[in-house]
Amino acid sequence: MTPSGVTAKEFDMTTQTKVAAKPASALLSILFVALLGATSLFVAGHAQSATLHDAAHDVRHSSGFPCH
Amino acid sequence: MIQRMVVSALLAGFAAGLVAALLHFAFVQPKILLAEQYESGALVHFEGAKTGVGAAHDQTAHDHAAPADAPADASAGTAAESTTAAQPAAHDHPATDEAEASPLKRNALTAAFYGLTYVSYGLLLVAAFAAVEQTGRQVTAAEGLLWGLAGFAVFQLAPAMGLEPELPGTPAADLAARQIWWWGTAASTAMGLAALAYGSGPLRWALGLVLLALPHVIGAPHMDGFGGVAPPELASTFAARTLGVSLVAWLSLGYLATRLWAEAER
Numbered sequence: 001m002t003p004s005g006v007t008a009k010e011f012d013m014t015t016q017t018k019v020a021a022k023p024a025s026a027l028l029s030i031l032f033v034a035l036l037g038a039t040s041l042f043v044a045g046h047a048q049s050a051t052l053h054d055a056a057h058d059v060r061h062s063s064g065f066p067c068h
Numbered sequence: 069m070i071q072r073m074v075v076s077a078l079l080a081g082f083a084a085g086l087v088a089a090l091l092h093f094a095f096v097q098p099k100i101l102l103a104e105q106y107e108s109g110a111l112v113h114f115e116g117a118k119t120g121v122g123a124a125h126d127q128t129a130h131d132h133a134a135p136a137d138a139p140a141d142a143s144a145g146t147a148a149e150s151t152t153a154a155q156p157a158a159h160d161h162p163a164t165d166e167a168e169a170s171p172l173k174r175n176a177l178t179a180a181f182y183g184l185t186y187v188s189y190g191l192l193l194v195a196a197f198a199a200v201e202q203t204g205r206q207v208t209a210a211e212g213l214l215w216g217l218a219g220f221a222v223f224q225l226a227p228a229m230g231l232e233p234e235l236p237g238t239p240a241a242d243l244a245a246r247q248i249w250w251w252g253t254a255a256s257t258a259m260g261l262a263a264l265a266y267g268s269g270p271l272r273w274a275l276g277l278v279l280l281a282l283p284h285v286i287g288a289p290h291m292d293g294f295g296g297v298a299p300p301e302l303a304s305t306f307a308a309r310t311l312g313v314s315l316v317a318w319l320s321l322g323y324l325a326t327r328l329w330a331e332a333e334r
Contacts, residue, residue, distance in 0.1 A: 023202070029070045030198045037077070037191025044184040046247055057236075058174070059181040062096045062310045064224055064233040066246035 072332040073194040080324035081187030088317035089182040099306040106298040107237025216322020224314040226257040230288030239295040253283035
């Protein structure tokens with residue numbers, strides 16, 4: 001959906017310019033979200049605290065995570 | 069952009085985690101509970117046949133019927149009562165004992181950790197969406213199922229081809245070595261699929277295939293010999309069902325995450 005008075009092409013161009021204007025911050029955001037995902041996946045599936053292991057036991061076995 | 073990424077990942081991840089949890093309780097949990105009977109020694113695979121051959125006709129040989137006759141989906145209590153070939157617990161597994169004391173708590177934790185796991189997958193998935201869009205391409209809802217298939221291949225199928233999903237009570241090689249192989253396999257498979265999907269020129273086929281094959285050429289760490297206590301039929305049903313459940317959950321995740329991602333752009 002484009003704002004009124006703007007053609008789809010113009011809107012696309014503005015969007016592209018916005019993205020291109022901040023490549024460094026965009027890359028940082030991507031890196032941050034990817035690290036967040038990898039860390040929480042590690043906590044859920046791989047971290048070896050006894051409490052975490054017991055709590056996540058059935059999920060770990062069923063998700064194919066290497067478990068004890 | 070961070071907000072768009074996190075919101076898409078959270079919503080799609082929790083929904084896919086719910087799908088995974090429901091399918092898990094229907095298809096997978098009964099197999100885990102049954103395997104724990106073998107792990108604790110309440111059921112013994114082939115016990116009757118072994119003693120029958122070795123010790124002619126002693127008492128245990130007559131009582132061997134239970135393992136084969138135990139209903140596949142039996143809950144913990146009934147299967148234990150149905151066997152007379154019970155042995156004193158050979159292996160200690162405190163986690164199991166505690167879990168049996170409160171199945172509700174155990175299943176609530178399972179559902180919660182499915183949520184966390186699929187939100188994690190979702191975060192990695194939207195990070196990939198954003199990375200692709202940095203190259204000037206668009207990620208559309210029409211590609212959702214393909215993204216889901218790719219995620220399933222990266223995080224479930226490729227690792228499972230080296231490290232089979234294990235029933236409780238299955239001894240395996242060194243844990244750290246297996247975890248390193250698991251992460252390396254996921255990374256290599258992801259890069260291989262990215263090369264095939266977004267690379268250009270003939271070289272991408274070579275690069276993609278090498279990256280996909282590499283973890284399996286190296287090979288997953290394994291023990292010498294096999295030490296599982298559960299029947300092979302139970303283990304293979306378990307492995308097939310875990311892959312089936314995660315395929316459906318990943319397709320849901322791919323579909324929902326691309327939908328939300330595309331919606332949020334407008």
